[in-house]
Amino acid sequence: MVNVLQLVLSLLPLSGFWDRPQSTLNVLHDAFVHDSVEPPPTEPTKSIAIVGAGSAGLGVLKAILDLPESIREDWEVVLYEQRRAVGGVWLPDPPGYHVEPPEVPETPLYPRLHTNTPHPTMTYPHFPFPPGTPLYPDWEAVLNYHVDFAAHYNLTPHINLNHTVVFAKWHAHDGTGDWHVEVHAQHGEDEDEVVIRRTFDHLIVANGHNHYPHYPTWDGTKGWLANSQQGKPARQILHSVYYREPEKFANLSVIVVGSGASGRDMAQQIEPLARVVYQSIRETKETAPDTTVTPKPPIAYLTNYSVIFEDGTELFDIDAILLGTGYEFRIPFLSSPQSSVLLTDPATSFNSSTAQTLTTNLRYIFPLYQHIFSLAPTVPPTALTFIGLPVLIANCPSDFAQGQIVAHALANASLLPSHDEMLNDLISRERSVSARGYDPYYEGHRLVDGDTEAQDYQDSLVDYLKKNGAIPDDGRKYVEPWRRASRSQAPLLLRAWKRAGKLGEQERWLAGIETEDEWADLMARLAEWQREWENTHPALVASTYSSPEWLYE
Template sequence: MHVAIIGAGASGLCSARHALASNLKVTLFEQAAELGGTWVYTDNVGTDEYGMPVHTSMYKGLRTNLPKEMMGFPDFPVPEDQCSYVPQKKILNFLDLYAQHFGVKEHIKYFQHVKTVRTLEDKWEIVSMDVRTKIEASYTFDAVMVCNGHYNTPNIPNLKGIKNFKGLQEHSHNYRDPNVFENKTVLVIGAGPSGLDLAIQISQKADKVYLSHHIQDSMTTVFPEKIVQVPDVALVHENEVEFSDKSVHHVDIIFYCTGYNYSFPFLSEECGITVDDNYIKPLYKHIVNINYPTMGFVGIPFYVCTFHMFDLQARFFIATLNGTLQLPNKEDMQKDTDEEMAARWARGYTKRQAHLMGPAQEKYYADLASMANLKPIPPVMIKLHKESMRRLMEDFLNYRNDVYRIVDENNFVRLDSAMGSTCQCRCQALVA
């Protein structure tokens, strides 16, 4: 069986690693010149030197917002050192080591822009273009794993009155460093991990930063004086913004940290996959294309134990390909999916939260592992994820000083703050 994998980021690399381990033939398509996906940094924004869209959202100075202890793979942890929250380059180097260790590198086709994926009865046709020469080539595969990530197509809200705004607008996807904000008054919309991180970076150069969000009791972080928290935007004027509490402030730049949209422009309509306000359907267990079960998606759920989940999802889907897991029929897969989504809607989830795990992640991992007779994600990873998210909201300015160590499959420890302070200095030197 020959498997096509689209994207050589973390999810694509671990998908290739497990496909190869199951003696499947693998071709991995990557548009960039190197592996790593969103962990690759480039000064380019918009389009690259070949006129292709820049997919990475990586910016200077980024350190992980999850501890490295939970960002490794079950069979290949991030190398042990003092820091838990490490610079981007360390994760990129780690992914390179992972690909090299498991023999994935020689299966990657670089500079390949996947143009179309379509069904050929019980096969798949992929047409890709070499971005350097613009020469197209067609390939036939038995299965497809879609691993193109979901941090490349910006989601920009339609603010009331935004057409009147005379200042600059930008999305965090195109952020590289804070210099463009020097001596400006900036409105940052969104207080997820990247919104908080970038608001603090921008405040180092800007005169003032207004941070607009609707997070209430869960965030207790004390921000620098330059950052003023404001509620949701109500109305945008030419040079001012009015908020839901009726306050009005002058703004030079509106900076969107409002997330991303799932996007699969290469999938032909006949693949049967639709995206409705970030709700991808029809997917069984957030992975399998119910219409064509030899197509799987790895890495769709969010608020998860990232690399560990990629690994589990890849192993689950590959079990359906190598015959160790027999999927239910189409009707039963659809019924199971409908029941899961009905429960999500009943809990108040929106379509944009269709693939949100968070509190549901432990059950999700256990379900996948049980069905495919796989080793599950250790409980300690889920506990550490919850703890790191709690600390992020509690003390965003200092949570990356925390240093964790895994004790066993159920327990972790957080080490003393002195070690964390030393680690902070080391990591600041690494990203400088």
């Protein structure tokens, strides 16, 4: 039988999604939307609400549906997604959509975005990208990958699009409890919003953490913004969540703040058009590769006419400051005034041992076991779980690994260690982070040891399930050796792919590559090809990508 969504996608053009007519997007929506907003006619033995249809939500939904039918046959699993299609941050703005601060866009996606890691390392296990996909694809290929994943595994009957979770309140009773959830559903532009109120046994938060921008605070900001240069556009301080096209900054003097992915992309894209670009970074960081941007230290403060840096240097002729300064961990539907489940307090003095409720300091949600299970005294571990919080990690495979342990814990809560054991494990992890010279409450969900810790984390989740008999022990690690090798060689692979592009050989490398094993072999051959060339051309080797850290910031 032909899946309706796959048929719809086969008829859509592969380019120009940003400018597609609304009718086309409505077709995509209609293929997904399910209006069964009422609970099932028979009482389910377990009801589960998932919030978010990005990589995290799709991953945990797939993991739950992978449970044996005999376990989940009477479960109700509902996924609410507030936007018009699946894909999370990879779904672009609606046609004609534009917002100004303080309103936040639906997505931080910009039209020229490409991945900064090879796509085979980003995939859900055993579900590769289609043949012919460039090794570093654009955003549209990644969006289509998520849509294809949902269609291939028949996830769509559980997904409700244009459904916004407004609040989720935990009501404890008789040693257990349930969630009282309010959802606002919009089924058409001209139709009234429908308010849905439901109760669920379990809530899975999978709505991502790249939405609420973090703004540095500098003395003198208001005065600087109010004193634009004559004959120039009004000065602006703009977070990357609002960035879309570099042409807006043509012939301007720009400071880009930050050395992460968005900071590098903005600097690279703006530099050819701007009058001058500076990049404000910490001493241990590097400016955007393949550019001649001028490095500057962190900004100290602003005056009416200049920007002062921490080393005392000063720049006058600046028109715009662009912020690649990351995002805050906020979950409004769990927080005041909508709910009291999650305390939002940037200056909190609580820690994982003393917190009496789940808390976010905007960098870290705590206390959570394995970045997943609530350890707050107010909500049981399997009642509230989170998917997709870790940073510096490949999302799809990590989300699915997290999804597996959540799915099996929902089926059998006794699978988890005791509350005290889980809390002690969390405190031990935080102490380990401190021992390495980091503040765990500042680093939050960042896996500070980089790629090795990211892979070990995923393995530990699945190994735990095998050790406790939840899934068969096949003697293999969850993270395949080729993923570890390819992630560790990512800078080398990027240099190789760029060189293949300059030589016009990318299509030759991609020819005949279809399966996951073939993609793995391609990356191994490509890395060796580049390594041999660099060994014989040492003077030409770029040193910009000397560390893989830049890939995941």
